[in-house]
Amino acid sequence: MIKGGTGGGNTLTGLAFERGKDIVSLVSGLPGYSVKHIEGYSTRGVVIYFNGVEVARSLSKHDLYRYLVEQGVKWEKILSKKLLPDEAVYVILNNTLFIIEMKNQERSGSVDEKLQTCDFKAKQYRKLMAPLNIEVEYIYILNDWFRKPCYKDTLDYVISVGCQYYFQYLPLQKLGLPVPPGGVGG
Amino acid sequence: MIKHGKGGGNTTTGKKFEAEFDLAKWLKPEYETVAFPLRYTRGNKTFARNCFGEKIVDRFNNEIGLIFTNHGLNQYLAGQYGIAWKSRMSRELCPDAALFIIRRKTVFIIEMKTQGVSGSTDEKLQTCHFKKRQFEKLLRGICNKVEYIYYLANWFRDEKYSDVLEYIKEKDVGCRYFFEQERTELKKLIFAKNI
DSSP states (O other): OOTTOOSOOOTTTEEEOOTTOOHHHHHHTSTTEEEEEOTTSOTTOEEEEETTEEEEEEOOTTHHHHHHHHTTOOGGGTOSSOOOOSEEEEETTTTEEEEEEEEOOSSSSTHHHHGGGHHHHHHHHHHHHGGGTOEEEEEEEEOGGGGSGGGHHHHHHHHHTTOEEEESEEEHHHHTOOOOTTOSOO | OOSSSOOSTBOTTOHHHHHHOOHHHHHTTTEEEEEEEOOEEETTEEEOTTBEEEEEEETTOOEEEEEEOTTHHHHHIIIIIOOOGGGTOSSOOOOSEEEEETTTTEEEEEEEEOOOSSSHHHHHGGGHHHHHHHHHHHTBTTBSEEEEEEEEOGGGGSGGGHHHHHHHHSTTTOOEEEEGGGHHHHHHHHTOSOO
């Protein structure tokens, strides 16, 4: 599932997103990976372990703000309006928060324009994480709807402002997470 | 809105825009508008589609600029320059209003955001960087500069929009916004004599 391509991606080294799947459910099923719920967080607020070592945390939606408050960050003073990421994974190894937005579309609508908001959103998340010296990367996971030629300019724009997109796939290496020796299976 | 033109259809400044921002009234007393039909040819066919642009004229009847609404800009480019939007963009953009000021070789794209409810309009303000780039691509070779401007309801003075309003004016984004009460300032920007 290469950007702009038509293949199915390298399913040995990445997460294949089907509709309704989230990162926690995908990662927890990989060889060597396990997750543990963080008390006080949503069901998707988990610590991710690889071979028993903590490698990342899933901090989607309001969990991101719970984490910030725990770290002593007053987010209200940084953002004028809360942004709620579909998925957010803080990977300890590369000290980076990956904001992952899922866009599944079946017909034209307001989601079309959302992809054009990534420059603003990425900047907002960077401001938000700056007090913790955490880097931010902004990634869209798109369904095949967005392969239509009319999205070419928008997808080019996403790349041009330093954001990224993948079609129903996300390489583990992109996140900086270890790839199990035998691949991800499946 | 039209001084000597026909009404109806996609004439003059577009129904949506006209309902909330009467451009002809705004242009007075310095300027008047004169409607003209927008025609373009594709193959052997000529299309008119009851679509009009407007010329902005001063009191001496000098042509100062042109106004287009919705599909008008793209029809004008097709008819006047043979430029189909499809050759420059992957998807059509139809601005609420586009003012081409001839002397300055500048096109001012004006988007109205006067909807009084929170919702998808909130996020539209975040798309200005992309949209400005698209209009710059569309108008390459036609004008020297594109200005992308939001005309905003007071609703957007709410504190929760302060980040996005700041973003709009960031140097690398390069767009602008004006609130409802700032029509005079908007006019000064567009018709500035000393530029």
